[in-house]
Amino acid sequence: MAFQTVSHEPTTVYIKPSKGLAALHLRDLWTYRELVFFMIWRDIKVRYKQTMLGAAWAIIQPVMTMLVFNFIFNGVAKVSSDGVPYPIFSYTALLPWGLFVAALNNASRSLTSNSNMVTKIYFPRLVLPVASVLSGLVDFAISFVILILLMFYYKVTPSWNVLWALPLFLLLAIVAALGVALWLSAINVKYRDVNYALPFLTQFWLFATPVAYSASVISPKWRLLYSLNPMAGVVNGFRWALLGSGSGPDAALWVSVGISLLVLVSGLFYFRGMEKTFADTI
């Protein structure tokens, strides 16, 4: 046969039943990175379509929650905020918390609401929950602007630590959210119970996270148990990095990091294991 130069040699794909623990094939996700980008872009473009206030909702939601918290926990219940003005104290926590909750809500529905894609074409299914989690970063960035204004208003100056600590804590929030989101989205394909359970889950989780109150009220002997909640580590980290309150990274933080990674890795394996049945059961 004559030697030919071809623009690209077609790759051969072997399709076979996967057995046992499915390999993660994260390289597949990389190949489809443009699709991740487009799905994020679609989420953002569509999110505030046909609303009057548009992207202002990204600000209104945390600000309103902050005002309610301020009234109840600061005004009525007089909860300690470690010497930081309460509005900025709670708003700093509401930013990563809002990112986390939005990620769970959007990602848990990401497969079922795109069922026509799942049943008709091949693409790494991981694209959908990953894109839903990441698209929350835009709202996060918008509401972050308000935080900067609050910091000016209350004359809070962060230390230089913020430059390295904030991105890392943000990453931790995303890792934690993605881990839980992978579990929920895969379960939701078969059991739509997730849709009904999720509001309770996030409500309880909010109480277990030092958003409205300070982690310093937790007695030291429960600290380690408390830090099993990765969002506790994230929220404390945000406050430490931005407001200088609390003690900064300690053993409890490593527990949060460990748990987040455990949930993420187990979530990846669970998702990959269930993936093969998605098109048939959705």
Add this chain to the structure above:
Amino acid sequence: MTIAIRAEHLSKKYRIGAAQQKFQYGMLRDVLTDTFTAPVRWAKSLAHRSDNPQLPAQKNFIWALNDVSFDLEEGQVLGIVGRNGAGKSTLLKVLSRVTEPTIGTVSVRGRVGSLLEVGTGFHPELTGRENIFLNGAVLGMKRAEIDRKFDEIVDFSEVGQFIDTPVKRYSSGMYLRLAFAVAAHLEPEILVVDEVLAVGDAEFQRKCLGKMGDVAQQGRTVLFVSHNMSAILRLTHEAIVLKKGQLIKRAPTQEAVDFYLSSGQAETGERLWGAEDIPAMSAPFKPIALRVKDRSGKVVDTVRSTEPVTIEWEYQLDAPVTGLRVGMYLNTMRAEYVFTAFDTDDAKQFEQFGARQAGHYFSRCTIPADFFNEGRYSLGVNASSFAVRRYFMDDNALSFNVDITGAPGTQWPEVRQGPVRPRLNWEIEKVD
């Protein structure tokens, strides 16, 4: 020659039963009982699984594909024929990696694209331009590739001036044209066309087939599923015949089509229900056959639009039923309803036949001449007692073709929009 597709012992098991029968009854009572017994059934199934893993499995699964093996060389055009439920679409789904085989392997060389996924990932709020990029990415195109083909896609879709309008404002024809244009420019190494699932009017389907012909001429591999034997004969060199998930014949197209037609499983204008096709819960109603007949009473797959068509449903009642209505839905292949009608719609008929004794029945109706437009239509059937119970339902029991030779307006060789093509009494009045 290089092998493009090699399938070995491909089998796919599907769960039937519980999941499918769940909403056979639309009654709130059933839904409620179903909901409250769900945890109990779940617990039972767990218990079952632990003491006997084999038994329930045998009962609740069917093999949609059963030990299918074949090789396909690069550049070949292969037809796939078989009746509804023979496993054609499942085969394509496995080849395009949408679903995993239960047993067996396939190696596929190159990108698989299909013309059945048109519009997948389209978002109504986004503009035509945005959807082209999104849909292209969903189908596996690189951004640079979409950039390069963008103008061509817009030209092909003929929606140029609306390209920055949200697609929710598009007519369904524009929407389909745009979606098809993206899919048609994917340029996969292997193209999969499932005409049975293809949506759209006759013109759109012609466009699909035209595109498929182009792709085949460029020396790329094509898999083509159709109920239309003349299209299979025209476009493919070789065909395989599937029956109940098994590959029973592979031969040059003419021979395979002859085999298929003579083996009595072709779509013939008649649908027969065997005992295994009827869910236990439809008792006492038992469907026997649904037939499409022409003016002379012959069972036909293709009817003429200029002649009346008779639809006949034969069934058995094993016990008396009250409030019964037996009827049908007529759909276009685009899954738009044309009409729904029941045999006891007329009040007098209902008085007489609402309560029916056990026995063997025919319900027949005649659709008048000059009703259908060109194309393929699908018949769904339904037997129910209103607000009490639905005995039997099949959304896609049978499909048939309509030939429009001699219909009004056929002197102009153009496609007429819409599912009906009535002969209207036009009055032309000159007033001045």
